[in-house]
Amino acid sequence: MDVGRHPNIRLLAYSEVEKVEGELGDFKVTVRKKARYVDESKCTGCGACAEKCPTAISDEYNLGLANAKAIYRYFAQGIPSTYTINTNFCRNFQAGKKCGVCAKVCQAGAIDYKQQDQVLEVEAGAVILATGYELFDARRIPEYGYGRLPNVVTALEFERFLSASGPTHGHVYRPTDLALKESLPELEKSRQKAFKALEKFEKQFEKTSDEFYPLYEAGELKGEDYEKWAEQVRAFRDLDGEVQARKEKVASLESAHRLAFIQCVGSRDIRFNRYCSGFCCMHAIKEAIIAREHDPQAQVYIIGMDIRAVGKGFEEYRNRGAKESHIEYVRSRVAEITEDKDHSPVIWYEDTKERVVKSLPVDLVILSTACEPSPATRILADIIGLEVNDFGFYATDPSQPLDTSRPGIFVCGCAQSPMDIPESVAQASSAAARAAQVLSGSGTLRLAS
Amino acid sequence: MTGDTVTRKEISVVNRDVLVIGGGIAGIQASLDLAEMGIKVHLVERLPSIGGKMSQLDKTFPTNDCAL
Ligand SMILES: Cc1cc2nc3c(=O)[nH]c(=O)nc-3n(C[C@H](O)[C@H](O)[C@H](O)COP(=O)(O)OP(=O)(O)OC[C@H]3O[C@@H](n4cnc5c(N)ncnc54)[C@H](O)[C@@H]3O)c2cc1C
Ligand code: SF4
Numbered sequence A: 001m002d003v004g005r006h007p008n009i010r011l012l013a014y015s016e017v018e019k020v021e022g023e024l025g026d027f028k029v030t031v032r033k034k035a036r037y038v039d040e041s042k043c044t045g046c047g048a049c050a051e052k053c054p055t056a057i058s059d060e061y062n063l064g065l066a067n068a069k070a071i072y073r074y075f076a077q078g079i080p081s082t083y084t085i086n087t088n089f090c091r092n093f094q095a096g097k098k099c100g101v102c103a104k105v106c107q108a109g110a111i112d113y114k115q116q117d118q119v120l121e122v123e124a125g126a127v128i129l130a131t132g133y134e135l136f137d138a139r140r141i142p143e144y145g146y147g148r149l150p151n152v153v154t155a156l157e158f159e160r161f162l163s164a165s166g167p168t169h170g171h172v173y174r175p176t177d178l179a180l181k182e183s184l185p186e187l188e189k190s191r192q193k194a195f196k197a198l199e200k201f202e203k204q205f206e207k208t209s210d211e212f213y214p215l216y217e218a219g220e221l222k223g224e225d226y227e228k229w230a231e232q233v234r235a236f237r238d239l240d241g242e243v244q245a246r247k248e249k250v251a252s253l254e255s256a257h258r259l260a261f262i263q264c265v266g267s268r269d270i271r272f273n274r275y276c277s278g279f280c281c282m283h284a285i286k287e288a289i290i291a292r293e294h295d296p297q298a299q300v301y302i303i304g305m306d307i308r309a310v311g312k313g314f315e316e317y318r319n320r321g322a323k324e325s326h327i328e329y330v331r332s333r334v335a336e337i338t339e340d341k342d343h344s345p346v347i348w349y350e351d352t353k354e355r356v357v358k359s360l361p362v363d364l365v366i367l368s369t370a371c372e373p374s375p376a377t378r379i380l381a382d383i384i385g386l387e388v389n390d391f392g393f394y395a396t397d398p399s400q401p402l403d404t405s406r407p408g409i410f411v412c413g414c415a416q417s418p419m420d421i422p423e424s425v426a427q428a429s430s431a432a433a434r435a436a437q438v439l440s441g442s443g444t445l446r447l448a449s
Numbered sequence B: 001m002t003g004d005t006v007t008r009k010e011i012s013v014v015n016r017d018v019l020v021i022g023g024g025i026a027g028i029q030a031s032l033d034l035a036e037m038g039i040k041v042h043l044v045e046r047l048p049s050i051g052g053k054m055s056q057l058d059k060t061f062p063t064n065d066c067a068l
């Protein structure tokens, strides 16, 4: 991506549009460049600050599946690579707390806790909206259990699981198994503490705990101190047993083999969005193929009303998924997801071919959630004075699909409607050409009514 | 064409820059195209880095190439 370096592109990241005045050929736009508390011109992106920052926070880029620090970079290859302080968590910004560690370790002297938002005036002849989409919140379908059943995740979360640079380094472990793994160091720490306490007694009474305990049990050693020691011995043995058991369990953990994708979660559903989100059938197939590449034992089901493989080579992709990756496509609309022992999800659905209700136990459920207009769409529409359509995307006319209701303001990508990357790219190139055309004084325009 | 009047309106172009709002794949592509045409672009992104949803994807269909 040479966007960060192109001489004709001025990148205003971590910024928001506040006002759009004027008209085609002469817009005046107010942009708020939010304070990062890190000087963009000095920060080298070395990461020394984050390494030493004592404040761990949830990593937004990894959808909360990993941790970041209060001073963070959105993602490793992010452009710009400047770090940013999250003032909701940074200790320096909490009443009654102090820190300043990052300013001390930053060799570049880039940290500036007093940095202010900058309000800029940008002049432009045309505007292109490419604000994209948000994903449907699967909690709105309680019968699917997202947020309640730990081994039900979204397709975007699953992308992070599949990614080599993601929280599980490309291995598909169930969230409950990961939690078990992550709980081990804490448990071992408690065990170590209990062990230290035993050592104290052993020193004091010049006996090992193993020598002491049988004598105590036989009633040969009495007194408050011995009782305390005995209690400590029992506590240690319990913890030790638990550590061993959990270690064995963790060692025997396997990645999730039985995976099921549930399609149209929030799409083609009169309760939420009537439209088809377009790309989810394809990304389910893609994720299934990759999961199978990572784990030849994987058995993947894709459960939906139909597979909409509309695009060049997409039907072949679907068939390749079945043939080479042994994806099983199940025609149904899932009714409910419940849980079995060990937090294994069970999918309840009607097999529409056999006309019977069936259940399918799996290791992990992946929800293909709908593409929705982001809340920012509405806010920007109000700021700029634009119409949105019934679904909440920027309204366009079928005869001029790049033009919004205000002349000189164009739209592309998922801000206009759900579409995949190739379509977004094609529409973006069209929008760029359209803006250039209009600014050169040619091309027809629909007059604002 | 729909019922709206379609005209070649005389517009006075005071400024030929383009403002792109949103730095996902669509905003990036639009910006690069315009920049290559010699048009100055201001690209506004809400998050600390550009890339949008695509930056969170492992690989992309239908080629299964890496997203980044
Ligand atoms: C799980 C999953 C897997 C997918 N896999 C594939 C795939 O393999 N192949 C494929 O072709 N498609 C895939 N897609 C679809 C793909 O994500 C979209 O087609 C693509 O991201 C659309 O790009 P966009 O630029 O329109 O929107 P986005 O990626 O949403 O980018 C919008 C950008 O605008 C910014 N923004 C939003 N509001 C504002 C504001 N008010 N001011 C400034 N900036 C703002 C956002 O921060 C973001 O950076 C997948 C989608 C999902 C959910
Ligand atoms: S703020 Fe300083 S320490 Fe942190 S990444 Fe930038 S240059 Fe490195």
Ligand code: SF4
Pocket: A049, A052, A053, A054, A055, A070, A071, A085, A089, A090, A091, A092, A099, A100, A101, A102, A103
């Ligand atoms: S001041 Fe301290 S808590 Fe805040 S970002 Fe810097 S190191 Fe982290």
